[in-house]
Amino acid sequence: MKSMYAKYSGKCRVCGGRIYKGDAILWSRGEGARHLSCDPEVDCDFEAQEARRERNRMDSEYAAGVADAQRYLDEKKIYGEALADEFALQDEFNRYWKLGEDY
Numbered sequence: 001m002k003s004m005y006a007k008y009s010g011k012c013r014v015c016g017g018r019i020y021k022g023d024a025i026l027w028s029r030g031e032g033a034r035h036l037s038c039d040p041e042v043d044c045d046f047e048a049q050e051a052r053r054e055r056n057r058m059d060s061e062y063a064a065g066v067a068d069a070q071r072y073l074d075e076k077k078i079y080g081e082a083l084a085d086e087f088a089l090q091d092e093f094n095r096y097w098k099l100g101e102d103y
């Protein structure tokens with residue numbers, strides 16, 4: 001593999017994305033061209049990509065859960081436990097029906 005600037009536009013064999021004339025690429029006669037930034041170990045590993053997406057999704061669900069819990073505690077401090085419980089229930093109720101709309 002030789003690093004060079006693309007003389008022609010073409011397609012990256014790792015990510016499938018476009019290579020523009022003048023892009024920094026790696027090239028070899030047998031394998032063709034790929035972006036300099038494209039790491040074949042990472043980008044060709046679809047399972048790793050899927051796992052990464054899943055992890056991101058879990059993280060955001062976790063963050064949402066933490067935010068909910070924090071808001072519950074705040075509301076409990078301000079309105080008292082009974083009202084906070086009611087708000088939390090209302091939240092869940094709303095979310096349930098919002099989810100329902102999608103189906």
Ligand SMILES: [Zn+2]
Nearest residue numbers: 012015035038
């Ligand atoms: Zn690429």
